[in-house]
Amino acid sequence: MARRIPRQAWALGLFLLILLLIPLAITNRYWMNLLITTFMFVSLGQAWNWVGGYAGQISFGHAAFFGLGAYTSTLLLTKFGVNPWLGMLAAGVVAIAVAFLIGWPVFRLQGHYFAIATIALGEILRIGFDNWEWAGGASGIELPIMESSFLHFQFFSKVPYYFIALALALITYGITWWMTNSKVGYYLRAIREDQDAARALGVNPTKYKYIALMLSAMITAFVGTFYAQYILFIDPASTMALDLSILISLVAVLGGAGSFLGPLLGAFLLIPINELTRSFLGGGGRAYNLIIYGALIMAIAIWQPGGLWELLERWRKRRRGRKQEVTHEAA
Amino acid sequence: MLVVDKLSVSYDEAPALRDVSLEVTQGELVAIIGANGAGKSTLLKAIAGLLHPDAGSIRFDGQELAGRPPYEIVGMGLALTPEGRRLFSRMSVYENLLVGATPNRDQEARQALMKEVFDLFPRLKERQKQKAGTLSGGEQQMLAIGRSLMSQPRLLMLDEPSLGLMPLLVDQILETLQRLNQERGMTILLVEQNVREALEIAHRGYVLQSGRIVAADDANTLLHSDLVRRAYLGI
Incomplete structure (x- = not known):
């Protein structure tokens, strides 16, 4: 036991060091983009995990918070000239307010009401923004190109985006660490296991589900603002659609819902597969990428419903068991 | 301490309790006995705030409980160990106890309470890192009781603590409750199907039949009454 913690700390330190050094090694914009997208989904998947994993409230509407994040900062910037960093904070506030409104009627009920309500929330927002001409309507908004600087949250190089996405993922993991080691984490797991007990x-x-949902909405909105500043174009179809909500939940579920590392594993597996199959096999109407993607989801659902995290745990336990056997024989 | 007056509760129109009145005074161990479906669990759930009564009042130290949310009632010093234990089986023994300490915000007080629970159930201390679901039936019941004690209740309500346990363990659990009552002065309201064992440790008892109280007396008198002997002991 005493040896295990330092070893984990070493692994964590090494992992972080590699992440910090990657921009020196990889200069190709395509690979940088892949990593940035993956980090975004680490944050999105983990934020979803607080609600869907730890609190056991399945959401199919997280794109709503993502889209609200993207639109809040972008509208503040293009219509009122508000700095996007401030816009990001405002986006968090808007998402928390919407989370409060959606939680109020549905957290009183148990069962599938929350899942249904979140689908409705996402679709209502998407259709609303599609028809809201002031906010760009269905054709979306192009963000104005500004000078490349931290202040303007815009860069020619991908490296600063890489570090901002990494920082967001680290903040998300920091909150997860706090959550799993505080009473909030115990209570959320207790609620998931047996709400009546x-x-x-x-x-x-209700209180603890709210804490999870509001934090989750806030982080998801932050990533939405990041996305807007990174892509410099947003429309309802790319920021609020149901397929984005489902991708976010898949990252967490395939990685292992309710586990600490699950969303990280899920993002690092699913996002590269998603992007690579799309660039190498997709297009031309062939859509092989969707076949591979779908097959993978089915495989995990059938053989590994606990997600990749559980697979890893089982493998570790088996190895530890074997090691113990060996020492036993030696003794 | 606890005064229930003319309480009526129903599930979707179907009445489960009708005009139930009972009283528990400080330091007592009171048993409620009755057959399956008599309304025993309903009564405890209504007192704990998990069900809303249609009529009647529930007073705890003079304060009305009906209509308050369960977390407020637990905070007032009234704990329920639910039927079937309802442990968080994938959480450790230690974590289960921590969830039980919800109303108590003070870290030191929590640790002191944890120590008290471990003194009462040394087995739990040995197994504190184990998942609750891997404990034996008797240990799980100890954990369920310990978890309730973590909220520092002044009145502990237990719903069928002997359910699914072998006779030897039933005696052990009930003896523990008796000790808790005698040595630590814990006031206990106990619901049991093991009529004889429950009445042997209780001071007073109530008999619940089809949602009504049909008898109330000293435990010893009840144990030897015709009603209890014929209906529940089969003598």
Whole structure:
């Protein structure tokens, strides 16, 4: 036990060091873009995991928070000239407010109401923004090109975006670390396991589901603002559609919902597969990428419903078991 | 301490409790006995705030409980160990106890309470890192009781703590409750199907039949009454 913690700390330090050095080694814009997108989905998947994994409230509408994040900062910038960093904070506030409104009617109910309500929220927003001419309507908004600087949250190089995406992922993981090691984490898991028992013990389930949902909405909106500043073009179809909501939930579920490392594993597997199959096999109406993608999802759903994290855990346990056997024989 | 007056509860129109009145005073161990479906669990759930009564009042130290959310009631010093234990089986013993300490915000107080629970159930201390689902039936019941004690209740309500346990363990659990009552002065309201064992440790008892209280007396008197002997002991 005493040896395990330092070893994990070493692994973490090494992993972070590699992430910091990657921009020196990889200069190809395509690969940088792949990594930036992956980091975005680490944050999105983990933020989803707080609600869908730890609190056990399945959301199919996280694109709503993402889109609100992208649109809040972008509209503030293009219509009122507000700095995008401030826009990012405003985006967080807007997402928290919407999370509050959606949670209020549905957290009182158990079962699938939350999942249904989140689908509705995402679709209502998407259709609303499609028809909202002031906000660009269905054709979306192009962000004005500005000077490349940290202040303007715009860069010619991909490297600064890489570090900002990495920082967002680290912040998200920091919050996850706090959550899993504080009473909020215990309560959320207790609520997921047996909401009535948790209630009988004096836990207020609504309160803790709210904490999870509001934090999740905030981070998702931050990533939305980041996306807008990175791509410099947003429209409802790319920031609020149901397929984005589903991709976010898949990252967490395939990686292992309710686990600490699950969303990280999920993002690092799913996003590269998604992007690579799209660039090498997609296009020309062949859509092989979707076949591979779908097959992978089915394979994991059938053989590994606990996600990649569980697969890794099982493999580790088996190895540890074998090691113990060896020492046992030696003794 | 606890005064339930003319309480009526129903599930979707179907009445489950009708005009139930009972009383528990400080330091007592009171048993509620009755057959399956008599409304015993419903009664405890209504007191704990998990069900909303149609009529009647539930007073705890003079304060009305009906209509309050469960987390407020637990905070007032009333804990329920639910039927079937309802542990968080994929969480560790330690984590289960922590969730039980919800109303208590003070870290030191939590640790002191944890120590008290471990004193009462040394087995739990040995197994604190184990997942609750891997414990034996008896240990799980100990954990369920310990988890309730973590909220520092002044009145502990238990719903069928002996459910699914072998006779030896039933005696052990009920003896523990008796000790808790005698040595630590814990006021206990116990719902049981093991009529004889429950009445042997209780001071007073109530008999619940089809949602109504049909008898209330000293536990010893009840144990030897015709009603209990014929209906529940089969003598």
